[in-house]
Amino acid sequence: MxxxxxxxxxxxxxxxxxxxxxxxxxxxxxxxxxxxxGLEFTGGALVELNYSEPVELESIRQTLHGAGWGDAIVQNFGSASDVIIRLSSEDPELGNQIARLIQREDAEHEVTVKRVEFVGPQxxxxxxxxxxxxxxxxxxxxxxxxxxxxxxxxxxxxxxxxxxxxxxxxxxxxxxxxxxxxxxxxxxxxxxxxxxxxxxxxxxxxxxxxxxxxxxxxxxxxxxxxxxxxxxxxxxxxxxxxxxxxxxxxxxxxxxxxxxxxxxxxxxxxxxxxxxxxxxxxxxxxxxxxxxxxxxxxxxxxx
Incomplete structure (x- = not known):
């Protein structure tokens, strides 16, 4: 050549x-x-949600910000109806709290919690x-x-x-x-x-x-x-x-x-x-x- x-x-x-x-x-x-x-190295909570239809990530961020979790990372995972929420924390129950909050506040969509994980700082x-x-x-x-x-x-x-x-x-x-x-x-x-x-x-x-x-x-x-x-x-x-x-x-x-x-x-x-x-x-x-x-x-x- x-x-x-x-x-x-x-x-x-x-x-x-x-x-x-x-x-x-x-x-x-x-x-x-x-x-x-990322979460794997710092420790924290991860919540994977599935919505019945595509959802705006900004609305989820506003909900979390209003509850005092403004530093949460909200991303789509695979499709516009699958959402992952990551948040640094040492509280093993934080993931479940976030899942319950999202299900309670979002009345327009049917929300299914697919996964809740916690990685400790150690x-x-x-x-x-x-x-x-x-x-x-x-x-x-x-x-x-x-x-x-x-x-x-x-x-x-x-x-x-x-x-x-x-x-x-x-x-x-x-x-x-x-x-x-x-x-x-x-x-x-x-x-x-x-x-x-x-x-x-x-x-x-x-x-x-x-x-x-x-x-x-x-x-x-x-x-x-x-x-x-x-x-x-x-x-x-x-x-x-x-x-x-x-x-x-x-x-x-x-x-x-x-x-x-x-x-x-x-x-x-x-x-x-x-x-x-x-x-x-x-x-x-x-x-x-x-x-x-x-x-x-x-x-x-x-x-």
Whole structure:
């Protein structure tokens, strides 16, 4: 598809600066605004209601606000007649109180309570800690896999790109106040996996071309390898984003945070696999000798 080699590494340093600014911005947002943790991590009540016909969410919000629950989150779930109410609280009976209030105040509709759940603050804290630990273990496993599959310098470059992706995605979620729940955590892990797959495809071509293009320097080999895999990268990224845009538009509010997180992850992952991961290989001074397995010399201890 691309007959001419694109000189990606020509803009390596400017994109380094952009990546650094994005990372500092994200860390600052996480430090100041922090993440808007959802009910699963903070604890609270969840009530799922089914109406006989579509209902205006604003009327439900006004009812809850009049009863002193102005911070309740009211969303459609699947259809316009299914509603979920989330509220941070340490009262296990709060969900039942809200359900009774809605049924009593809304005389125009037939309201059925489908589900009432309560997540205690200790459970939410455990989920938050386990989610963070799971992310760290995933990154450690990825670094080990890339080190065994390729070489340590590939692992360092790949891990740096994944950390950049995770930090920047979390920073945007924090800045825009997007609720961070278990679905968003799943989307973040999926975005990390997508970025890793994209990076490994390019790494594999770089390793192959380093062995074939013996007279070319590393920068040229990276440019050639990235150009050769660019069509595949663009096709995968565009098709994935189209599916996620469909989820964002037609999936309802319950899937919006999931779709937004993955869209951010795919865009940042595509960029970082080209300029962060590949660029760091140059800084780490990858050579052809790094790809040659070290042979163990047999030592003859016999006299």
């Amino acid at each position: 691309f007959n001419k080699t694109i000189n990606f590494m020509r803009w390596r340093k400017p994109f380094y600066a952009i990546a650094l600014l994005f990372s500092l911005f994200s860390i600052g947002s996480l430090a100041v605004k922090q993440l808007n943790f 459970v939410g804290e455990e989920l938050r800690d386990q989610g963070g630990l799971g992310m760290l273990l995933a990154l450690a496993g990825i670094m080990l896999y890339v080190a065994l599959r390729f070489q340590v310098k590939f692992a360092v470059a790949g891990l740096a790109a994944l950390l950049h992706d995770a930090i920047f995605t979390l920073g945007l979620l924090s800045f825009f106040g997007i609720p961070f729940d278990l679905t968003v955590l799943a989307a973040l892990l999926a975005a990390v996996g997508y970025s890793l797959n994209d990076t490994i495809v390019v790494f594999d071509r770089i390793r192959e071309n380093l062995r074939l293009m013996r007279t070319s320097d590393l920068t040229h080999v990276i440019n050639v390898s990235t150009t050769q895999t660019l069509a595949r990268t663009l096709a995968t990224s565009v098709s994935t984003i189209l599916v996620l845009m469909s989820l964002l538009v037609f999936g309802g509010e319950s899937l919006q945070s999931f779709a937004i997180t993955l869209i951010i992850g795919v865009v940042i992952g595509t960029y970082s696999s080209i300029y962060v991961a590949n660029g760091l290989l140059i800084n780490l001074k990858l050579t052809r000798e790094d790809l040659i397995p070290k042979q163990l010399e047999e030592v003859d201890d016999r006299p």
